[in-house]
Amino acid sequence: MDKKILVVDDDSSQLRLYQYCLTQAGYEVICALDGMQGLQYWQAHQPSFVIMDIELPDMTGYEVVANIRSQQGAWVPIIFATSFDDELHRQQALTSGGDDYIVKPISVDKLLHRLGLLEEILEKNTALKLHTEHLARLQENLALIASQGHEFNNLLASIQGLSEVNLQLLEEGSTPYKNQQQILLAGDRAQMLIERLGYGQTNIDVKKDYLNISDFLQEIHALLSALVKPPVRLAFQIENIGLQIFVDRDYLLQVLVNLIRNAYHACRSCNLGCDSQKREYRIQVVLAKCDDHALIQVIDQGCGMSATSVQNMLRPFYTTKNHTQGMGLGMMLVQSFVEHHQARLQVQSELSQGTHINLLIPLIEMAP
Numbered sequence: 001m002d003k004k005i006l007v008v009d010d011d012s013s014q015l016r017l018y019q020y021c022l023t024q025a026g027y028e029v030i031c032a033l034d035g036m037q038g039l040q041y042w043q044a045h046q047p048s049f050v051i052m053d054i055e056l057p058d059m060t061g062y063e064v065v066a067n068i069r070s071q072q073g074a075w076v077p078i079i080f081a082t083s084f085d086d087e088l089h090r091q092q093a094l095t096s097g098g099d100d101y102i103v104k105p106i107s108v109d110k111l112l113h114r115l116g117l118l119e120e121i122l123e124k125n126t127a128l129k130l131h132t133e134h135l136a137r138l139q140e141n142l143a144l145i146a147s148q149g150h151e152f153n154n155l156l157a158s159i160q161g162l163s164e165v166n167l168q169l170l171e172e173g174s175t176p177y178k179n180q181q182q183i184l185l186a187g188d189r190a191q192m193l194i195e196r197l198g199y200g201q202t203n204i205d206v207k208k209d210y211l212n213i214s215d216f217l218q219e220i221h222a223l224l225s226a227l228v229k230p231p232v233r234l235a236f237q238i239e240n241i242g243l244q245i246f247v248d249r250d251y252l253l254q255v256l257v258n259l260i261r262n263a264y265h266a267c268r269s270c271n272l273g274c275d276s277q278k279r280e281y282r283i284q285v286v287l288a289k290c291d292d293h294a295l296i297q298v299i300d301q302g303c304g305m306s307a308t309s310v311q312n313m314l315r316p317f318y319t320t321k322n323h324t325q326g327m328g329l330g331m332m333l334v335q336s337f338v339e340h341h342q343a344r345l346q347v348q349s350e351l352s353q354g355t356h357i358n359l360l361i362p363l364i365e366m367a368p
Contacts, residue, residue, distance in 0.1 A: 004028045005115075006047040008038035008064060009081070010056050014104075018051065021108045027115075035059035042068055047076065048122065049115060052098070054082040054089065062096040069097035075125055075226035077118035081106055099222060121222045128223050128253075160187045206248045206340050210364070213294045214241045217287055220253060224285070227260050231280045232267045234260065238287045243294045245361045247341055252361075255337045259298045259357055260285070262331070266302025266355060293344070293360040305349040313347065334359075 005027045007018045015031045022029045030045050032038035035056045042050070050068070054061040065078055079100040080093040090101050100114055163184040170177040217238055228234045260283060267281035286297040305313070314335045338345050338359075346358035 002048045003119075004030065004045060004047040005049040005051065006030045006032065006038065006041055006045065007051045008032045008035065008056065008061065009051075009053040010034060011053075014053075021111070025112055025115075033057075035061070035064040038064050039067060046073075049118065050076060050078040051081050051111075052078055054080060054084060054093070062092055065093075065097045070230045075122075075222060077122060077222065079111075079114060079118070081111075118222075121219070124220075125223050125226055128257075129226075156187055160184060163187060206251060208246050208248050208341075211245050211247055211249055211252075213243045213245050213296070213361070214238055214287060216249065216252075217285070217296075220256070223253075224256060224260055227257065228264050228283060232264055233280060233282050235282055235284050236286075237284060239289070243287070243289060244364055245294050246364045247361060251337050251340070255334050255359070256285075256296070256298075258331070258333055259359075263298055263300035263302060263355065266300055266304070268302075270301075270303040270352075289363070290360060292363050294363055296359040296361070298357045298359075299354065301354045304351045304353045304355055306351055310347050310349050314345075 003026055005022060007015060007022075007029060009015050009018070009031075010033055012033065015033070019029045019031060027049075030041050030047060032041050035058050038052075038056075041047075050065075052061040052065055056064070061080060061082070065080075068076070068078070077099045078097060079102060080098045081102045081104060082089065082093075083104045085103045093101050099118060102111060102114065163180055166180045167177065167184070170180060217236065221236060225234050263283045267283065270281065281301045283301075284297070284299040286295075286299065288295045288297070313331050334345065337343065342362055344358075344360040346360070347355070348357075349355040
């Protein structure tokens with residue numbers, strides 16, 4: 001992969017040290033002495049990594065990073081390297097868009113180790129992007145099925161509803177009554193068939209293993225963050241380090257991708273509908289312990305859903321988006337995960353108030 005790295009620091013001696021050490025490690029190093037030069041070099045060279053000081057002559061490193069993050073494009077790992085060693089600066093660095101924080105004086109070995117970890121995440125992010133694109137192509141192939149499935153659900157609702165009404169009007173035991181019973185029975189069987197199709201209840205290959213959910217969320221933090229673009233921001237709040245679950249990790253990753261994509265779409269829709277007051281929207285991912293379950297919460301400040309949409313959101317092919325944005329397949333996958341892992345899903349939503357989704361996964365004893 002491309003190992004081009006942009007270093008922004010107003011200390012020329014520090015820049016020379018970065019350039020020497022990183023060049024020896026195989027990186028192509030681009031140095032900038034202030035924020036404006038850093039932004040210019042960012043545009044001109046499109047580096048794969050950024051090392052950013054906080055105090056610069058013309059602006060803060062926070063402002064430079066926020067500017068970089070506001071631009072469309074692939075996710076790039078950013079490390080803040082500074083002499084400030086306090087929680088306030090750490091929080092501000094991560095809030096502005098940083099991915100890591102190192103305090104000066106910097107150990108070369110430590111810096112290279114952090115870059116190596118971020119490089120692994122970047123490679124996984126690229127793999128996730130390819131996987132997502134592959135999934136998108138599969139979803140496009142299912143577009144016709146999805147649209148027909150939605151129409152089929154509507155037709156079935158009419159058939160079943162009218163059949164129940166007719167049964168009340170007909171004489172019990174008569175031939176028309178028995179015929180109507182057969183129509184209702186056929187409708188019920190058709191409903192079961194489409195639900196099985198929708199939930200993918202064929203031969204799903206679920207490969208479960210022990211998983212420390214806290215470590216897992218830390219690992220995929222950058223991957224999930226790449227799904228969100230300004231003015232929407234993704235924030236993590238991870239508690240109870242050491243929670244252990246037994247799941248298919250790739251399955252869980254796809255579930256979280258779908259939940260965050262839905263939340264992002266809801267926030268974007270809300271923002272586009274408020275031309276006079278553009279504002280930042282936040283999606284929050286929270287991990288906590290709830291009795292004998294690991295609780296993963298996805299909370300957004302988007303447009304919310306009606307009670308009807310909440311009631312129907314897990315039905316096959318049901319979607320609140322238009323046909324170009326969704327086909328009702330994402331939540332079907334979430335429902336399938338819940339069934340395969342004895343998990344629980346709780347949804348709270350209100351129009352214009354956002355959505356709060358709880359995914360509860362059973363905890364297990366630590367792996368032997």
